[in-house]
Amino acid sequence: MKKQFKNILYVITATVSLSLVVQPIANAESLSDLKSKQQELDQKKSKLNSNINEKSSKIKYNKSKQEKINKQIQKLDKKIIKTDEKISIVKSTIAQTTSEIEDLQTSIKDLEKKIAERDALLQERARAIQEGGGSINYVDVLFGASSFGDLIDRFSAVNTLLDADRKILQEQADDKKSLEEQQKKLEEKRKKQIENRDRLEDLKKSLDSQKSSKNKLIDALEREQSKLKSQKKSLQKEYSEAIKVSKKVQKEIQNEQARLAERARKEAAAKAKAKSKSAYVSNVGESGDIPTVSSGTWTRPTTGRVTSNFGWRDIGSGPEIDYGIDIANSVGTPIVAAADGVVFRASPLSTYGNVIMITHSIEGKTFTTVYAHLSGYKASAGQSVSKGEVIGYMGQTGRAFGSHLHFELHTTAWQGQKVGAVDPRRYISF
Ligand SMILES: [Zn+2]
Structure with a gap:
């Protein structure tokens, strides 16, 4: 082309x-x-x-x-x-x-x-x-x-x-x-x-x-x-x-x-x-590829290697629960919306660093996805985004060892990290 x-x-x-x-x-x-x-x-x-x-x-x-x-x-x-x-x-x-x-x-x-x-x-x-x-x-x-x-x-x-x-x-x-x-x-x-x-x-x-x-x-x-x-x-x-x-x-x-x-x-x-x-469909990221958009409701939020799964893990300060899944790639790798939704947060938050949060309404049910440690934003609060649309870029802001995306999926409206978090693999293949 x-x-x-x-x-x-x-x-x-x-x-x-x-x-x-x-x-x-x-x-x-x-x-x-x-x-x-x-x-x-x-x-x-x-x-x-x-x-x-x-x-x-x-x-x-x-x-x-x-x-x-x-x-x-x-x-x-x-x-x-x-x-x-x-x-x-x-x-x-x-x-x-x-x-x-x-x-x-x-x-x-x-x-x-x-x-x-x-x-x-x-x-x-x-x-x-x-x-x-x-x-x-x-x-x-x-x-x-x-x-x-x-x-x-x-x-x-x-x-x-x-x-x-x-x-x-x-x-x-x-x-x-x-x-x-x-x-x-x-x-x-x-x-x-x-x-x-x-x-x-x-x-x-x-x-x-x-x-x-x-x-x-x-x-x-x-x-x-x-x-x-x-x-x-x-x-x-x-x-x-x-x-x-x-x-x-x-x-x-x-x-x-x-x-x-x-x-x-x-x-x-x-x-x-x-x-x-x-x-x-545009396929050009800031650096690296935009993941192929899956058919169905959900899609993979970024490309890279899964370095930590949902559940118990130990990254040096004793066993702790990771409420999401970690996908490592180079800084600037595009991050996309995992489903159609509306961005309700695109600003730093404690250990998350730069984080985007999206509310989704799927078959009458409310979901929330969280995209943490971003190096930059491409979407802002109040913006509606569609599945596979670039919303930001991978980084290591907040509590992160190396460039990666920390991704969470909640089966509720956002009520804090511990409420409604499920293993994202229930809905998405990585
Ligand atoms: Zn994580």
Whole structure:
């Protein structure tokens, strides 16, 4: 084939491809919007989670505070019990004093009655003595004695009479004195009773205030506790809502990736049709050959020697799982899309180095292919590519010993290296 003709065809192919890749870029942006939305949600979730933890520790702290206050309450309870005891002692003192007062009142009444009766008797005696001429009567009695014996008898009788009067007078004086003492005592008891009643009143008041301060402490605690509980509850509710929204966004991301892949498949099919019209497939790489495109859905992503298979391997730092297959060739060997799809990443990523990731929609199922350690890109994010189309060039960027392609095939939308990776030989022959 003449070189000039070859170049014309190449331009035609490139033009057809270009017109098809413009549209999906907008979709890739909406995908990245969704991804940044997801990131925001993740941040919100972790913030909510730390708030929940903070509330939990506050509730815990509140519990220790509650224990302290409970000790204060117990102290108050002891005081209350003591006050109650004091009240019952004062009450029994009051009852005792009341009965003493009653006894005194009875005794005073008795004394007053006795004194009044004796007064009447003494007045009677005084009248009798006055009417009989007083002491003369006694003398008459003595002089009227008929014999010494009679005199002695009469003398002792007079004496007895005098003694009796003296005794009555003495008793009267004693009773009056005792009456006075008892009245004084009664007065004291009454005073004491007033004091007791005042004390009882004070005790009751302090009991009431002790009880009300105890209840205030309990109220405050319960209020604080229920406030914290409701705050924690609302945070948990927000958190579960955030999880729901986040799941929804994840689903949207997957749907969007699947939709883009499906669109890419259709576009690739149209492109293939246009290519078949031009009846020519470019076969010139940057250096080295583009692999022959297989029939069917999948094709080999590059040419070269398989140096490591999917599964366990040891490249010097102990056994590790290789989630892909390694194909070695010289730097610049063309790398092609393993199936129709849409590029959603064409930028460096950690140990992968320069990496291209493509989402494929095949018979309603989403697949992802990964092409790592590239020396250069020929495709960019958002671009739809068809099976066998050059997307980049082999290299040894990232964690690579020598120039090779690290190729992964996942039977899911991209969710990280470890999710959905299968042995690519299930679908592709190398
Ligand atoms: Zn590898």
